[in-house]
Each structure stands twice: as C-alpha cells, then as structure tokens.
C-alpha cells in the first residue's frame with residue numbers, strides 16, 4: 001500500500017453488536033399452518049399447548065407385582081390372598097382389606113390400595129390357596145405413579161415459540177394432540193457467486209478446468225437451512241457479473257423471505273453483491289471482528305409491486321463470505337438465530353450465541369489474534385479439547401473434523417491446561 005493512496009479501512013464491528021443489530025431487523029413471519037405430529041419435527045410451535053387431562057390419567061403401578069394396603073403388612077413374611085388380577089388397560093375393583101391384587105406395570109391401582117410390592121419381593125404360597133408371602137415392609141406410595149405427576153390438567157406443556165423435538169412431539173401426543181399449529185417455514189433463495197465454481201456431478205474431478213473449484217458452500221448452507229425449517233430454493237451459481245447478480249436478486253425477492261448468498265461480499269472489483277443489492281434496495285457491508293468471518297452483508301431487496309405483492313415490500317438479504325469455513329461459522333453464529341427469530345422461536349440462546357462450556361484446552365495457541373476467534377476443536381477422551389492444526393478459513397476439513405468451536409477473545413493466547421469457552425456444534429447444528 002502506498003502512503004499517498006491509503007485504502008480506507010472500515011472499523012471492525014464487534015460480533016455482539018452485529019448480532020443484536022441483525023436481530024433488530026427481523027420481524028417474525030406471521031403465518032401459521034397446521035401439521036400432523038410426525039411432520040412437526042424442528043418446527044416452531046405457534047400456540048401454547050395446554051393439557052386437557054392429567055398424565056398419567058390415573059394412579060398406576062410402575063412395577064409388575066402386587067398392589068396392597070401398606071398398613072396390612074407390618075412385618076416381612078405376611079401372607080395375603082390374591083383377590084384379583086389387573087393388567088395394563090384394565091380396571092380392577094375396590095381392594096378388600098387384608099388382600100392384594102396381582103398387578104402389572106401401567107395398570108390402574110385398585111381403589112383402596114396405596115402401595116405396590118414388586119414380584120421379586122414376594123413368593124407364591126404353595127398348595128391351593130392363591131396367595132403370596134410379602135417379604136418386605138412396603139412404604140405407602142411405593143412403586144405407584146401418581147395421576148398427573150407428569151402433566152397436570154390445565155398446564156402449558158409447551159409454550160408458543162418452542163422448537164419441537166422428538167421428545168416434545170411425544171409429549172404432545174401424550175396429551176392427545178394429533179396436529180399442531182406451527183409457524184410457516186421461511187422461504188429462502190440460496191445462490192453462490194464465483195466464476196471459479198463448478199458443480200459436483202456436472203464436472204468430473206478429472207475434467208476440472210484450470211482455476212476451478214467445486215461449490216461446497218451451496219451444499220452445507222442448504223442442509224443447515226433445511227434443518228432450521230426453511231424451504232430452500234436453490235438458485236445455483238451466479239456468475240461474477242453485475243447484471244447477472246441483479247437479475248438473480250430481482251427474481252428471488254418476490255417469492256422469498258430471505259436471499260442468502262455466499263461469496264462476493266468483499267470489496268474487490270469481482271465482488272458484485274454490494275452494487276447489485278444497492279441498485280435494488282439497500283445494503284450494509286459489515287467488517288465483523290471475528291475470525292473466521294469478517295465480511296458480512298445485510299440488506300433488503302425491494303419486491304416488484306403486483307401479483308400479490310404490495311408496493312414497498314422488501315425481502316431480507318444476507319451475504320456470507322465465500323471462504324467455506326467463514327461461510328459455515330458466520331452462518332451458525334449469525335444466520336441461525338436470524339432464521340429462528342424469523343419463525344418466532346423464543347428458545348433461550350436463539351438471540352445470542354448458544355451457551356459455552358468451560359473446558360480444558362489440550363493445545364497451545366501461542367499467537368493471539370486481534371479478532372475474536374472461533375477455533376475448530378474436538379473433545380478428546382481425556383475430557384479436554386484438541387485443536388485442528390490448520391485453522392485457515394479455506395480448510396473445510398477443520399469444520400468437518402471438529403465437534404465445536406472455542407470462542408477465544410481477541411488478543412488472547414492459550415496455553416495447554418487453560419480453561420476456554422467451548423460451543424458444541426450439537427448446540428448450533430439443529
């Protein structure tokens with residue numbers, strides 16, 4: 001750089017600031033739809049789920065054994081006649097004092113019984129009397145699951161904004177729901193920029209033209225967005241030309257809530273995203289103080305009025321850096337909460353970074369970076385973290401090898417044995 005022509009440098013923006021700024025621009029999509037339980041995985045609940053019944057609905061046995069009155073067995077070895085047999089799904093009659101009921105797991109407790117003795121603690125009486133020796137002294141309530149101990153009638157079992165999981169879908173079924181009202185999926189148009197990009201499947205490795213590379217970002221971005229509940233329109237590769245970029249943006253804006261691109265957000269002559277988005281709306285190009293990452297663009301693209309589109313409507317635009325690891329990490333840290341917010345998810349951690357765990361670094365990082373760094377690491381069998389040796393933002397192997405990120409503050413070195421902040425991919429990759 002010559003002293004007479006300094007290139008102006010944009011001051012770096014703190015990640016937390018970028019995150020809160022970005023979140024401030026999202027209004028959750030208002031639409032909802034009804035889906036069958038099996039289709040509700042990872043969707044965002046649009047209603048408070050209130051239980052109309054107790055779960056379990058009745059007191060029941062948690063063991064195969066004998067239901068009895070605890071007061072009838074004051075010492076081990078008492079013999080009680082078996083007056084009835086109650087299997088799951090069947091209802092017994094009131095238990096006569098001084099008798100017991102053969103009972104199975106899940107079967108309703110007969111009226112009068114207040115405890116269950118598991119069959120392992122009994123012996124059948126020989127001869128033709130149908131009875132059992134009870135070899136233990138039962139406590140009232142033992143091996144009994146109380147009505148409503150899981151869910152009480154009238155309680156909200158899952159709140160609006162909950163991201164549904166396998167267990168929560170089971171819980172909804174358990175209170176009798178077959179369908180749920182969920183937020184509409186965000187419609188996202190995805191395209192990759194870069195004349196160097198070719199598609200796997202279209203060009204064989206042996207036929208790669210000089211200078212070409214395969215488009216990796218398209219695939220992981222698409223997968224991540226699908227996991228986040230988005231409907232993705234994959235618009236492929238857009239060549240590095242202003243008109244082509246404008247045309248792609250224009251078509252995408254009308255029918256999508258977000259246009260996500262990778263590449264072309266730096267400020268080189270081959271980076272056409274900025275002028276193209278500005279031509280159709282507005283764009284802020286941020287230099288975020290993070291590594292990998294840094295260039296990140298947020299903007300809006302105007303929709304053409306007509307055909308169901310009101311004048312003045314806009315579509316969100318996010319431009320990610322092209323380097324695969326930068327693209328991957330900025331997606332997880334910035335776009336993920338954006339997309340959750342767009343669906344009205346209130347889950348804790350969705351507005352900021354997910355929770356970090358303090359873990360031991362089993363590596364050294366002797367050179368501190370000026371930016372807050374997200375290192376690709378993996379938990380080892382000794383309960384510490386190993387560092388992937390090559391932390392370059394172009395090395396996607398690091399992200400594939402790792403199971404999480406160390407969130408390392410700017411200007412901080414790490415010595416083996418230090419405690420560091422670890423964010424698990426499993427908390428980020430929904």
Ligand code: AMP
Pocket residue numbers: 192193194196197213214215216217218262263264265266321322323324
């Ligand atoms: P850019 O942000 O367009 O300057 O790209 C930065 C680097 O990332 C360049 O080395 C690109 O070749 C690479 N890159 C951009 N897009 C992709 C992509 N979709 N898949 C893999 N690498 C990419």
Ligand code: MG
Pocket residue numbers: 193194195263264270322
């Ligand atoms: Mg490029």
